[in-house]
Amino acid sequence: MHALISDLQRRVALWRVEHAEVASAAHQVNLSRTRTVAPLVAVINGVFVLWLAVSLLSRQDSDLVTQWKLGLFLTHLLMGLSFGLMAWGAWHLRYARDHWMGASLPLLMACLSLVFVVGFVTFDQWVSPNITPFLTGAMATSLVLYLRPGTSAVLFASAYGLFAYAIGHTQQDAALLLSNRLNGLAAVAMAWALSVLLWRKFTVITRQQTLLEKINVDLETKQRELQRLTRLDGLTGLYNRSTFAELTRQELARAQRQGSATAILLLDLDLFKHVNDTWGHPAGDAVLKNVATVANSAVRATDLVGRLGGEEFIILLPNTSLDAARRLAEKLRAHMQQSPTPWEKSSITTTVSIGVASTTAAQQHDFDHLYGTADKALYSAKALGRNRVV
Numbered sequence: 001m002h003a004l005i006s007d008l009q010r011r012v013a014l015w016r017v018e019h020a021e022v023a024s025a026a027h028q029v030n031l032s033r034t035r036t037v038a039p040l041v042a043v044i045n046g047v048f049v050l051w052l053a054v055s056l057l058s059r060q061d062s063d064l065v066t067q068w069k070l071g072l073f074l075t076h077l078l079m080g081l082s083f084g085l086m087a088w089g090a091w092h093l094r095y096a097r098d099h100w101m102g103a104s105l106p107l108l109m110a111c112l113s114l115v116f117v118v119g120f121v122t123f124d125q126w127v128s129p130n131i132t133p134f135l136t137g138a139m140a141t142s143l144v145l146y147l148r149p150g151t152s153a154v155l156f157a158s159a160y161g162l163f164a165y166a167i168g169h170t171q172q173d174a175a176l177l178l179s180n181r182l183n184g185l186a187a188v189a190m191a192w193a194l195s196v197l198l199w200r201k202f203t204v205i206t207r208q209q210t211l212l213e214k215i216n217v218d219l220e221t222k223q224r225e226l227q228r229l230t231r232l233d234g235l236t237g238l239y240n241r242s243t244f245a246e247l248t249r250q251e252l253a254r255a256q257r258q259g260s261a262t263a264i265l266l267l268d269l270d271l272f273k274h275v276n277d278t279w280g281h282p283a284g285d286a287v288l289k290n291v292a293t294v295a296n297s298a299v300r301a302t303d304l305v306g307r308l309g310g311e312e313f314i315i316l317l318p319n320t321s322l323d324a325a326r327r328l329a330e331k332l333r334a335h336m337q338q339s340p341t342p343w344e345k346s347s348i349t350t351t352v353s354i355g356v357a358s359t360t361a362a363q364q365h366d367f368d369h370l371y372g373t374a375d376k377a378l379y380s381a382k383a384l385g386r387n388r389v390v
Contacts, residue, residue, distance in 0.1 A: 019148050019199075022206040023103075026146040029202075030106035031090060033144055038087035038109060045080030049073060064126055071123035079116040083109070107151070110141045114159035118166050125170035131180050131187070134163055138191035146202050152195040156188040163188075233307040235285060236292035244306030248316050248367045251304075255318065256361045262318055263325035263358035265332070266374035267295070269311035270351045270386040283343050287350055290341040298332045314371075322358035329354045329389040337387065351387035353378055 052073040056066065086109050093101055117137030124130050138156060141147075147155065163184045171177045231243040239247065248264070255262045269275075269291065276284040288311065295305045295313060304316040315332075317325050333354055340347035355378030359365035365373075381390040 015149075015200075015203075018203050018207060021210075022203050023148070025206050026148075026199075026202065027103040027106070030103075030145050031093060034086060034106045034109050035090040035094060037144055038083045038090055041113075042080050042083040042087055045076045045083065048076040049080060052076065068123055068126045071126075072120065075116055075119040075123065079112070082112050082116075086112075106145050107147075107155075110145055110147065110155060113137055113141055114155070115162065118159065118163045121163065122166040122170050125167050125180075129171065129173070129176045129180060131163075131167075131183055134184055135187040138187050139194065142191045142195035142198065146199055147195050149192075149196045149199060152192055152199070156192045156195075160184055160188045236289055236307050238292050238296075238313070239304060239306035241306065241308050244304065244308075244314060244316070245367055247304055248370075251316060251318050252359070252365075252367065252370075256364060259361040260319045261321045261358060261360045262316070262370075263320040263322060263356065264317065264370050264374050265315040265325065265329050266355040266357070266371070266378045267291075267313040267315070267332075267352045268354075268378055268382070270353055270382075272311040272350070275348060275350065279343060279348060283341075283348060286343055287341045287348055290339065291336065291350070291352070294336055294339045295332065298335050299328070314374075320358070322356065325356050325358055326389060329356050333387065333389055353381035353386050354389045355379070355381055356389060 052069050055061075056069055056073060059066075061069065086105060089101065089105055093105065114137055117133045120133040121131050124133070138159065141155075142152070164181045167180055167184075168177060171180060231240065232238065233240045252262055269287070272284065272287070275287055288307075291313065292305070292307065295315065299305060299315060299317075302318055306314045306316075308314050317328065320328070333352055336350065336352045340349040355374040355376070357370045357374035357377060359370055377390040381388050384390065
């Protein structure tokens, strides 16, 4: 028995956590339904008010029936006005999702609905033992609004207390009064049970949807990261060889259509093996990252920087002639020499050799031709003593 109680306590505690997670979503759904139901109920009450007004003006009924109709008339009138105001409030709160009234208004609608149906049943006892309005109102409240079990329990218990008290003033037959009170108790019990079932269903579905959305977001994030990894160099964050070649081919096609020149710079670090042998491979990685940073800061926003592999880098210069490319390459070479890599308590100064190649729209050279030309120029820069542009 103790184990059963403990298990029940754990389950209730878990439900509290789950219910708190979906409370905001429930408030939004309830407010949306209030915007739909409140004006509809106001219109229905307006029809009853007109019908009862016409019936009362005819004055063909007995005093008791007239009293019954007057009670219904006033109840429908108040209900129509109340629901009309709630419809107006719900419409103005349609964008205020986090406003406290957004959660309070649907609950107010539930409370007033039960109060008014108690009024209908109370007046009906003068002419009939019928309690259908109370049963209908309680079940409709459970169906229309998502209410937490504790809230719905208090709501339906309060409604039953008011119901049992009110019909005692209009139903004079003790047997019918007892029967109606028992039937009313069964009505609120069924309404509460339905409310709990619907709330749990809403909770489970909403949490599953939230989990599914989170999984989708995670998948999209991982997919974007995978795409980034396949397009970028993992160490420097620059475009990798295949991506750079693809983008260069696209740029060459555009340049040919527009009749503009295109140039590339092929960079190779001088004596990079000496860096790894002297300071270690982590220092070599730091140098490569520094070169990538310096290159990105030295070129224009329209230029593309990539890493071909090892200590070799490449830069695409759209709308750039051969002479302009040489000037930019010389500026970049000097900037590299003046930007040592911080390492531990000292710094590592590195230089680069740069090969330049260019093509015009009339020449129609492709990426492979440009790369081959730049590679030959780079080889010449190395042979001439390094740290130079050819």
